Amino acid sequence: MSSVASVVSIAGLSKVFGKGDVxxxxxxxxxxxxxxxxxxxxxxxxGKSTLLRIVGDITEPTEGDVTVNGKSARRxxxxxxxxIVFQAPVLYDWxxxxxxxxxxxxxxxxxxxxxxxxxxxxxxxxxxNGFEKHHPWQLSGGMQQRVSIAxxxxxxxxxxxxxxxxxxLDEMTRERLNLELLRIWAETGSTVIFVTHSISEAVFLSTRxxxxxxxxxxxAGVVSVDLPQPRTASTxxxxxxxxxxxxxxxxxxxxxxxxxxxPLAAESEIV
Amino acid sequence: MSTLDSTAETPSRLGERLRYWAPAVAVFAxxxxxxxxxxxxxxxxxxxxxxxxxxxxxALIEERDLxxxxxxxxxxxxxxxxxxxxxxxxxxxxxxxxxxPFGNALMPYMIAANAIPIIAFAPITNAWFGLxxxxxxxxxxxxxxxxxxxxxxxxxxxSVDPESIELMxxxxxxxxxxxxxxxxxxxxxxxxxxxxxxxxxxxxxxVVGDYFGGSLEALGIVVLSxxxxxxxxxxWAAILVASIMGIAFxxxxxxxxxxxxxxxxxxxxxxx
Numbered sequence: 335m336s337s338v339a340s341v342v343s344i345a346g347l348s349k350v351f352g353k354g355d356v357x358x359x360x361x362x363x364x365x366x367x368x369x370x371x372x373x374x375x376x377x378x379x380x381g382k383s384t385l386l387r388i389v390g391d392i393t394e395p396t397e398g399d400v401t402v403n404g405k406s407a408r409r410x411x412x413x414x415x416x417x418i419v420f421q422a423p424v425l426y427d428w429x430x431x432x433x434x435x436x437x438x439x440x441x442x443x444x445x446x447x448x449x450x451x452x453x454x455x456x457x458x459x460x461x462x463n464g465f466e467k468h469h470p471w472q473l474s475g476g477m478q479q480r481v482s483i484a485x486x487x488x489x490x491x492x493x494x495x496x497x498x499x500x501x502x503l504d505e506m507t508r509e510r511l512n513l514e515l516l517r518i519w520a521e522t523g524s525t526v527i528f529v530t531h532s533i534s535e536a537v538f539l540s541t542r543x544x545x546x547x548x549x550x551x552x553x554a555g556v557v558s559v560d561l562p563q564p565r566t567a568s569t570x571x572x573x574x575x576x577x578x579x580x581x582x583x584x585x586x587x588x589x590x591x592x593x594x595x596x597p598l599a600a601e602s603e604i605v
Numbered sequence: 606m607s608t609l610d611s612t613a614e615t616p617s618r619l620g621e622r623l624r625y626w627a628p629a630v631a632v633f634a635x636x637x638x639x640x641x642x643x644x645x646x647x648x649x650x651x652x653x654x655x656x657x658x659x660x661x662x663x664a665l666i667e668e669r670d671l672x673x674x675x676x677x678x679x680x681x682x683x684x685x686x687x688x689x690x691x692x693x694x695x696x697x698x699x700x701x702x703x704x705x706p707f708g709n710a711l712m713p714y715m716i717a718a719n720a721i722p723i724i725a726f727a728p729i730t731n732a733w734f735g736l737x738x739x740x741x742x743x744x745x746x747x748x749x750x751x752x753x754x755x756x757x758x759x760x761x762x763x764s765v766d767p768e769s770i771e772l773m774x775x776x777x778x779x780x781x782x783x784x785x786x787x788x789x790x791x792x793x794x795x796x797x798x799x800x801x802x803x804x805x806x807x808x809x810x811x812v813v814g815d816y817f818g819g820s821l822e823a824l825g826i827v828v829l830s831x832x833x834x835x836x837x838x839x840x841w842a843a844i845l846v847a848s849i850m851g852i853a854f855x856x857x858x859x860x861x862x863x864x865x866x867x868x869x870x871x872x873x874x875x876x877x
Contacts (some may be wrong), residue, residue: 392771412777424768428790428868437786441776471870 338354340401341493341525342366348550349384353513358384359549362398364544364553371519371526373536376589380530381551383497389527390416390495401434403492410492414442417486417576421498423478425470431481432457433465438489455548459518462596476507483515487522494526499507500535509567512538516565537561537569537578545582547589555585656838661845664838665761671839675824676846680737682823683811683854686746691754695796698758702788703780708759715759719752723865724813731818742790742814742823748822750803754796762788794869797862804858808851 347362349421358381366372374382387393390402391407402410410416417438425434432453439449457466460480470478479499486494500508519526530536536543540559547554559578561569567577641658644650652660665672701708723745730741765788773783815825824847831839 390775411775414775414777416775418775419874420768421770422766422768424766424772426787426790427794427870438776440786441773441778441782469655469868469870603642 340365341368341369341370341586342527343401344385344389345399345401346547347385347388347400349381349388349393350396350592359388359395360550360552362551362553366525366527368525369523371528371539371541372539373528373530374546375530375533375536375543376546376551376554376586377531377548379551380546380548380589382546385546385551386495386497386527386529389493390418392418414438414489415492416491417491418492419479419482419486419494419496419499421501423470423482424473425478425481425485427470430467431462432471432548433475434470435488436480437485442489452488456488459487459521460514476503476511479503479511480514483518487518487524490522490524490573492525494524496526496528498529498531501530508532508535509570513565513567515539521566533579533582534570537575537582538565543578543582545585545589553571554589557582557585613637650876653835653837656841660838661841664836665845668842671822671827671844672824672846674822675827675843676850678739678820678822679742679811679815679824680854681848682742682814682819683746683807683850685739685743686810687750687803687807687854689743690747690750690807691800694751694799695758697751698755698762699784701755701759702762703784705763708763708781712759715752715756719756723748723830724810727814730814737817737819737820741817742811742819745814746807746810749806753806754799754803755778757795757799758792761792765791793866794871797858797866800858801855801862804854805851808847808854812847 342365344362344364346357347357348357350357362385364372371383374385376382384393388395389402389407391411400407400445402415405413405415429437435453435456436449437544439452444452453466457463460483462477462480465473470481473481484498486496491519500511503511516539528536528539536558537559538561543557543559545557546552557578561572561574561578614666625846628861637658638693640655645652656664709858724746727741727745730744731738734740734744748757762784769787769791770783773787778786812828816829820826822845824843828840831837831843
């Protein structure tokens with residue numbers, strides 16, 4: 335990973351909420367290289383979402399520096415370097431699918447023809463052909479999240495920030511969207527930071543998995559995922575996949591994560 | 606819910622509709638029949654308490670010029686007050702939502718003002734504008750509309766899902782764009798329910814305002830002077846006209862709402 339240029343560089347970052355009451359993050363150092371797919375995993379309260387939100391300049395850090403493409407996080411936001419996908423799709427009901435995808439392009443001042451062309455490409459990318467004129471609430475949860483991803487990618491941001499984007503979906507839909515996301519990642523060559531609490535999802539998707547520990551949130555360890563690309567449904571059945579899942583799980587257990595939240599542990603047993 | 610598959614247009618749809626509306630129509634007919642025969646003939650309700658339906662209809666026809674002239678005057682007052690009051694309220698809500706500390710400072714007073722019986726000011730407004738001026742009634746209607754529209758619009762503009770705003774920030778959207786593309790569209794359902802309430806209030810304000818002065822031909826005056834002359838059927842005819850105007854006003858706003866919110870799940874699911 336050291337050979338690729340850093341897109342995100344985080345140094346000595348900490349975040350305290352309130353007047354020193356809750357230390358959400360402490361002493362975080364992390365580099366994310368161009369084209370990497372980095373997952374942040376950890377139990378609730380480990381600050382993984384907060385870390386993502388600080389990188390995206392939605393939340394301010396208490397201490398430390400975040401550099402994105404050599405700029406401050408704020409500058410990067412103003413330069414529209416981020417595509418953000420939340421757990422909820424956050425689509426606008428009064429806009430059709432096509433218009434939701436076009437929203438960032440409108441903000442960038444693209445003309446109508448250029449927007450229509452890009453929307454067409456994006457709809458194809460997330461395989462929603464025929465649904466352009468639908469309103470968000472007419473789609474299933476998985477389809478809504480695909481619209482959200484298409485919108486985040488529409489303006490080709492340098493960095494895609496995803497905060498548990500498939501957390502609210504059923505297991506079948508989630509696995510299908512995992513494959514789709516990997517295809518999109520390969521096709522667009524984007525850099526992704528992905529927050530999840532599913533071990534299998536983190537290992538399956540990522541080039542690196544960053545395991546975080548709770549209270550205060552720290553990086554407990556980083557697992558490089560050397561599974562071959564492109565990954566397919568059968569990747570999940572390879573012995574190496576299980577080894578890596580076990581490695582991440584042991585790191586998580588060492589942080590005391592299983593004492594913090596049982597549902598996560600239970601979910602990861604499905605693997 | 607049965608109309609969800611509205612693409613399947615079949616001749617049985619008309620029959621289905623008839624069956625759906627039949628009970629409501631039956632209740633309407635029963636109500637009129639009770640008015641016409643049951644109340645006066647069985648219960649012995651006197652003419653000055655409630656004249657027969659047929660008498661009211663006769664008065665409606667015989668006094669149609671008087672009633673129409675009055676209705677036109679009062680409708681103008683109501684619509685004028687509605688437009689002024691609601692318009693000012695929406696502008697005020699936008700300002701208060703944009704500069705939040707300002708809004709937070711004024712909000713408690715707005716909610717308190719919302720509870721004031723504004724109609725109590727009606728006699729005073731005559732002193733402000735002169736006894737014969739229509740503006741006293743326009744003012745009453747406008748003030749009645751102002752507070753509910755303000756409070757609801759402000760609520761609609763500010764109760765937006767925070768992630769929607771964060772998303773706009775991530776596109777480096779200036780505040781103006783956040784309003785235009787997120788806050789205003791998502792406030793529209795709130796605005797329209799307030800406007801529907803305001804349409805009713807404007808009508809009440811105009812009619813009650815008539816009782817205290819202004820044009821001698823206004824609808825409220827028709828009710829009042831007919832009562833004074835013991836011509837109860839004419840009073841009831843005027844009340845009927847006021848009711849029909851109120852319902853029509855409300856229905857007009859509801860129609861505009863259906864058009865403006867055609868994207869909204871509650872509208873679209875009804876099968877348009």
